[in-house]
Amino acid sequence: MSVILRQGAALLGCLALLYMGLLGLSLFFARPPSQTHALDASLAAKSIFMTEPKYIYLNRTPLRNNSDQIVLLGASNVDAGFNLSELRTLLPAAVTVHKLAIGGANMTELREVIDLVQEVQSEEVRRRETFVLGIWYGMFGEDRLRWYTPDRSPGDTDIDIERYRYGFERWTVHGPVPVVPWQYFDAAVIAIYPVLYLDKLSRDGVNWLSRKYHAQPVDLDTVVITQEERDRSMNYWSRVMGPARPSVLDEQFAVLERSCDKVLAGGSQLILVDLALPQWHKLRSPYQRYYEDRRTQFVKRWTDRPGFVFWDMADLDRDADFYDEVHPRPRVTMSWTKRLAATLRPSPPPSSVTGTVAEGMSPGNQTQ
Amino acid sequence: MELTSLSFATFVAAVVIAVDLFPSHTLRLSILTSANFIFVATYITELRQIVPALVFLLLCYVTIRLVRRCRSGITPLIGIGLVLVVYVYVKKFSFFDHIYPLKFPYLVVGLSYMLFRVIHLIVDVHSGDITERIKPLTFFNYTCNFLTFISGPIQSYQEFARGFIASQRQTRDEFNSDYVFCAFHRIIYGYAKVIIVSGIANYLYLYIRQRIFAGDTELAGRNLIVEYGCCSVMYTVYLYFNFSGYMDIVIGVGRLLGQDLPENFNKPFLARNFLEFWTRWHMTLSQWFKTYLFNPLMSMLIGRIPQPVMVPYLGIMAFFITFFVMGVWHGTTIVFVIYGLLMGAGASANKLWQLVMVDRLGRERYRRLSEQPLYMYFSRGLTTGFFSLGLTCLWVNMDQLHRLWDALGPAGLSSALLLSATGCGIAMFLHDFLLLQTKKWFSWTAILSQRNVFGNFWCAAEILLIFTVSTFFHKTPEFVYRAF
Numbered sequence: 096m097s098v099i100l101r102q103g104a105a106l107l108g109c110l111a112l113l114y115m116g117l118l119g120l121s122l123f124f125a126r127p128p129s130q131t132h133a134l135d136a137s138l139a140a141k142s143i144f145m146t147e148p149k150y151i152y153l154n155r156t157p158l159r160n161n162s163d164q165i166v167l168l169g170a171s172n173v174d175a176g177f178n179l180s181e182l183r184t185l186l187p188a189a190v191t192v193h194k195l196a197i198g199g200a201n202m203t204e205l206r207e208v209i210d211l212v213q214e215v216q217s218e219e220v221r222r223r224e225t226f227v228l229g230i231w232y233g234m235f236g237e238d239r240l241r242w243y244t245p246d247r248s249p250g251d252t253d254i255d256i257e258r259y260r261y262g263f264e265r266w267t268v269h270g271p272v273p274v275v276p277w278q279y280f281d282a283a284v285i286a287i288y289p290v291l292y293l294d295k296l297s298r299d300g301v302n303w304l305s306r307k308y309h310a311q312p313v314d315l316d317t318v319v320i321t322q323e324e325r326d327r328s329m330n331y332w333s334r335v336m337g338p339a340r341p342s343v344l345d346e347q348f349a350v351l352e353r354s355c356d357k358v359l360a361g362g363s364q365l366i367l368v369d370l371a372l373p374q375w376h377k378l379r380s381p382y383q384r385y386y387e388d389r390r391t392q393f394v395k396r397w398t399d400r401p402g403f404v405f406w407d408m409a410d411l412d413r414d415a416d417f418y419d420e421v422h423p424r425p426r427v428t429m430s431w432t433k434r435l436a437a438t439l440r441p442s443p444p445p446s447s448v449t450g451t452v453a454e455g456m457s458p459g460n461q462t463q
Numbered sequence: 464m465e466l467t468s469l470s471f472a473t474f475v476a477a478v479v480i481a482v483d484l485f486p487s488h489t490l491r492l493s494i495l496t497s498a499n500f501i502f503v504a505t506y507i508t509e510l511r512q513i514v515p516a517l518v519f520l521l522l523c524y525v526t527i528r529l530v531r532r533c534r535s536g537i538t539p540l541i542g543i544g545l546v547l548v549v550y551v552y553v554k555k556f557s558f559f560d561h562i563y564p565l566k567f568p569y570l571v572v573g574l575s576y577m578l579f580r581v582i583h584l585i586v587d588v589h590s591g592d593i594t595e596r597i598k599p600l601t602f603f604n605y606t607c608n609f610l611t612f613i614s615g616p617i618q619s620y621q622e623f624a625r626g627f628i629a630s631q632r633q634t635r636d637e638f639n640s641d642y643v644f645c646a647f648h649r650i651i652y653g654y655a656k657v658i659i660v661s662g663i664a665n666y667l668y669l670y671i672r673q674r675i676f677a678g679d680t681e682l683a684g685r686n687l688i689v690e691y692g693c694c695s696v697m698y699t700v701y702l703y704f705n706f707s708g709y710m711d712i713v714i715g716v717g718r719l720l721g722q723d724l725p726e727n728f729n730k731p732f733l734a735r736n737f738l739e740f741w742t743r744w745h746m747t748l749s750q751w752f753k754t755y756l757f758n759p760l761m762s763m764l765i766g767r768i769p770q771p772v773m774v775p776y777l778g779i780m781a782f783f784i785t786f787f788v789m790g791v792w793h794g795t796t797i798v799f800v801i802y803g804l805l806m807g808a809g810a811s812a813n814k815l816w817q818l819v820m821v822d823r824l825g826r827e828r829y830r831r832l833s834e835q836p837l838y839m840y841f842s843r844g845l846t847t848g849f850f851s852l853g854l855t856c857l858w859v860n861m862d863q864l865h866r867l868w869d870a871l872g873p874a875g876l877s878s879a880l881l882l883s884a885t886g887c888g889i890a891m892f893l894h895d896f897l898l899l900q901t902k903k904w905f906s907w908t909a910i911l912s913q914r915n916v917f918g919n920f921w922c923a924a925e926i927l928l929i930f931t932v933s934t935f936f937h938k939t940p941e942f943v944y945r946a947f
Contacts, residue, residue, distance in 0.1 A: 098638045099483045099719055102647055102914075109916075109923035117927070245669050247937040256937045262469070290931045297935075334677075 114289065121292035127285060130156045133183075134193040137174045143291045145298050147197045148253040149260075151208060153284050153291075155215045162223065163190045165439060166212060168205055169229030171198035172370050175422040176229070176431045185436035197253065201234050201241050202350040207254040209354055213361050215277065222362040225439065228354070231370045232386035233421065235347035236335045261287050315418045316426050328420040329379055339381035348389050359402050366404045366438060367394070371411035371431075376420045406438050464505040466613075466709060466942040467658060467933070474502070479719045495627070495720065496600060502609035503573075512569040515553045519574065522549055523581040524602050530589050531596070539589040543582055550578050556795040572945055573612045575792065579751050580606050584620055586755060593620055610713040610720075614706070614944040616727040617747040626722040644914035646718040651925050653711025656704045659932045662940040664701035668694055668858075676863060688875050691867065692848075692882040698858050699851040703731065706745070706944045732891065735833065735842045737813040738782070740850060748789070757785040779814045783807040793857065798864055802856035809849055836892075844888025848880055851887075 125143045134157055139150035158164070165186070167173055173196040183192055195208055205228065213221060243249050247256060248266075255271065258264040263283060264271040275283045336343060358365045369390060377383045394405045408431070416427045423431060464471045478498045482491050507513050526542040551559065554574055584605075587593045597605075597620070605623050618626075671694040675687065707728040717724040727747050734740035741749045764777040790803025820829045832838055859867065871879065911921040933939055 097483050098640050098643045099479060102640065102643045105919050106647060106922055106926075109919040110926055113920060113923045113927060245673065246666070251937070260934050287934075289927070290934055293931050294935060 117289035118286070121288040122285070125288065125292050125295070127288075128154065130281075131160060132157055133179075133191045134158070134195060135179050136195050136197065137179070140302075143288070143295050145291075145295055146253075147195075148257045151195050151197070151211060152254060152257040155211060156281055157191075158193065158212055159215050159217070159220060160191065161217075161220050163187075164220070164224045165190060165192045165227060166224060167192070167194040167196060167227045167229070168208055169196045169227075169368075169370070170200045170231075170234055171196065172231065172421050172423070173229035174198065175425075176370065176428055177435055178428045178432045181429060181432045182436055185433065186439060196229070199241075199253075201236050201238070202230075202347040202354065203238050203242070204252040204254055205234065206350050206354040206357070207252060209357055211254065213357070216361075218362060225364040225366060226358050227366045227368060227435070227439075228351075229368045229370045230351070230390075231372055231421070232344070232380065232382045233332060233335070235344040235351075235382075235386065237337060237343070237346050240335060240337050261290070315422075316424050318418050320417075320419055325375065325379070325420065328376075332380065332382070332420075336382055339385070341385055343382060344385055344389050348393060351393070355397065355400075355403065359400060364402045364404070366406060367397075368435070369405070369407045369409065371408040371416075371423070372421065373414045373417040374412050375414050376417075377412065404438070406435075408434070464502060465939070466712065467654075467939045470505075474498075475716050479716065482720055496604055499604055499607045499609050499612070502612060503570075503607055506570050506572050511567065514569065515565060516570045516574065516577075519546075519549055519553050520577065520603070520606060522546065523577070523584075523606070524597075524599060527581070527584050527588055527597065527602070530585050534589075539585050542585050546578065546581055546585070550574065554795055557797070573607070576611065576613070576615050576617060577606045579615075579617050579748075580620070582755055583617075583751065587620065595624075608722075610717050610722065610724065613942065614709065615745075615747055616710060616713075616725045617751050618725055622723070622725065626717075626724075641914050643719065644918065646715045648912060648918070648922055649711050649715035649718070651922050651929070653708040653713075653715060654929050655925050656708030656711060657942070658708075658929050658940055661701050661704035661708060661943075662932060662936055664697050664704060665940055666936065668697040668701050671697060672858065676866070683870060687870055688878045688882060691871065691875075692879045692886065695851040695855055695879070696847070696883055696887060699847065699854055702854065702857075702943060703728075703744075705940070705942060709942050709944065732843065732847055732887075734846050735839055736817075737809045737846050737849065740846050741786075741810070744850075752785050752789050756788060757781055760784060775814075775818050779811045779818075782814050783811040786810040790856075796861065798856045798859065798861050801864070802853060805853040805856070809853065840888040840892045841884065843891050844886070845880075845884040847887040847891075848883030848885075851883055852876070852880055 128142065134151070134154060136147040136150050139145060139147045142150060142154075144150035144153055158166075167177060167179075174194065177194065179192060179194050183190075186192065195212070197204060197208065200208075209226065212226075216224070238250060242252050251259070258271045259266055261283075263275045263280070264273050333339075355365055355367070372383075397403050398405065411423075411427075411431065411434075416423055418424050464474065478494065481494045485491055485494065503513070523546055526546060530539050530542050553565075554571055584593065584597070584602075588597075601624075604627060605620055608618075608623070608627070611618060671690050675690055675694060710727045714724045714726070725747055727745055729743040729746060731740055731744035734743050760781045761777065764781060765774060768777060784807065786809070787803040787807035790806040791799055793799050793802060817829075820832075824832065833842070855867070856864070868876075910917050912918060
């Protein structure tokens with residue numbers, strides 16, 4: 096054996112030993128999650144996965160369970176608005192509720208989450224599933240403004256980044272292609288535990304420092320949004336959405352259309368929720384008008400589709416119920432959750448679904 | 464093929480193992496030649512994309528053959544002129560946008576470094592420094608060696624011929640175990656620099672850059688000066704660790720393949736002035752410009768103006784021209800002309816300062832002043848600060864440069880320079896001080912860079928750390944200098 100091969104072998108041996116040691120340690124300190132639990136992406140920061148996209152991508156095995164399932168999707172206001180533990184108590188015990196909302200998601204990313212969910216499920220599991228899609232105009236920002244930032248490869252969403260991060264999938268012009276077959280996926284996730292654990296340690300360290308040197312979190316039930324904060328938030332959404340023009344939402348409404356199609360084609364039910372915004376925000380935003388027009392047209396076309404339900408939350412738009420321009424105060428989430436539970440109860444996920452409109456979902460409830 | 468990709472690592476491992484396993488000299492040469500072809504081919508998706516580069520190479524080869532045959536003084540000049548015209552055409556300089564008929568995308572990566580090697584060949588063949596006949600395949604391997612194809616180091620043909628051809632005659636068993644361990648260690652260290660240090664610096668640079676150009680509120684005044692200063696220094700750190708890490712990788716791989724590539728960096732931030740800085744930063748490029756532009760230019764100027772009293776001032780002019788050309792070479796747009804002007808101004812101002820100080824203080828007093836810690840650290844800080852601000856041209860476009868200039872103005876820019884210089888000077892002092900104070904505590908770490916079980920475990924730990932840190936970023940850090 097040559098000197099180069101001997102050295103290569105010695106290095107590989109040391110690498111294997113060191114890796115096995117680290118794997119053992121990381122599994123000792125962070126046990127893998129149970130494969131039957133309900134998923135809640137808002138708990139990502141407390142898990143080894145740390146971020147919502149990573150939590151969803153690497154932790155999908157529970158979605159394969161053959162039970163009646165409800166999957167809540169959307170952006171951060173779905174997370175803030177619906178209290179998962181309360182929702183579970185309001186629904187039959189046999190129903191599993193997963194919350195897979197991702198902060199800052201647009202429709203493209205939401206469609207990817209639907210893909211991720213469906214690709215691990217059998218047809219039978221899909222037929223017992225209801226997707227709840229929470230939408231508002233901020234989720235319709237075009238991809239070129241949302242996902243073409245310097246810190247990422249052009250067009251990669253946060254979900255795409257997770258697909259490629261550990262080499263589980265590879266990039267092609269036709270989209271991501273799996274490198275790790277699904278049957279080995281869980282084993283591959285375990286194999287990267289040392290990396291995940293080190294990631295968690297470093298993020299926890301940064302968060303600890305941040306908490307130590309930054310102001311303490313405020314009470315979201317009492318904090319009042321100032322005029323300056325309102326102006327800043329409007330500037331932010333102008334940048335995220337681009338110039339206000341009638342076609343500004345076209346791209347992402349087309350994605351919504353395809354997503355809804357995919358959900359229904361898979362045999363699942365779909366509840367589309369138009370999430371509430373504070374009145375001041377709706378009045379000030381130039382996009383809200385375009386959004387309402389497009390949404391009304393969309394719902395008109397879809398109302399008669401079997402398995403599709405629309406719920407408009409427009410009446411829950413009191414300014415005092417929001418702590419910023421989008422997110423409801425914690426005290427309000429109970430009423431949001433109860434309304435959602437009431438919406439879900441008459442149309443339970445399963446097999447029994449034949450109707451098109453659930454209770455409280457009459458066209459009269461829609462914003463015109 | 465991305466330097467930080469798994470495919471590059473696999474490709475390199477395959478080439479090293481193949482060269483290592485085959486005892487035949489001819490087979491080894493064939494493997495290396497094939498590796499060069501494969502490496503270049505990974506940059507194209509259609510055959511026609513390589514045609515302009517091939518035409519350029521063919522023209523260069525014919526020129527070299529002609530220069531070898533025809534000994535008249537005008538032949539190399541015409542040859543270099545012709546090569547430069549074709550280079551400018553193929554490289555798509557934005558100044559000549561309107562005259563390009565080649566509208567399809569084609570390979571331009573590596574062209575700049577091909578040009579350096581070709582001009583070196585033309586001049587040295589003409590001067591008789593290279594006497595042997597250069598075969599076409601050897602010419603291809605020299606200009607397209609996969610280790611130096613993208614960004615150097617710029618190796619002389621004589622060194623290349625010694626290393627690339629002669630070393631393939633050695634048997635691999637002649638390799639010393641320590642030498643091989645050091646090569647492995649150098650490669651891993653290079654990856655650690657590219658992925659860990661430059662990756663983190665890049666993340667911080669991008670974060671601040673975004674605040675400068677696309678923040679919620681427009682930055683202005685003191686905040687802009689501070690953030691701009693930090694951003695430019697962070698970009699310099701990113702560039703240095705990225706580029707020098709890349710050099711560590713190719714030099715390490717070169718050693719495993721029996722090629723001794725020249726060093727390209729020598730602790731540039733220890734430089735006490737701008738001219739010294741360029742003898743430590745991208746050394747092979749500086750050396751090339753010194754040999755093929757500065758020296759002939761000085762000879763020509765002294766020939767025209769032979770008074771000895773004028774020689775230092777001619778030097779200032781030659782420095783300006785040399786650094787200006789070196790700056791312009793980095794890109795194809797107008798912003799690189801500004802970069803060239805800044806580099807030229809920095810080099811000539813540095814030379815002028817030295818002349819004035821020697822004139823005022825005398826050589827001995829000036830030397831003593833240069834040894835004063837305060838003066839020394841401020842000089843080091845100023846050198847890095849000025850270079851960092853000059854590098855702005857590498858990370859902005861003309862529109863962004865305009866916006867920066869409008870927002871900062873001359874006073875703001877001067878403040879940013881002063882701030883960067885002071886900050887860098889203080890950081891360098893603290894670094895040296897801490898290193899000196901803690902040296903005895905870390906003496907045991909020497910064992911980690913030796914070929915033993917600790918050294919191997921340390922290398923393994925570095926590999927795991929590199930992999931882990933690379934997963935922290937949204938995209939794997941790339942090799943930045945290939946764009947220039």
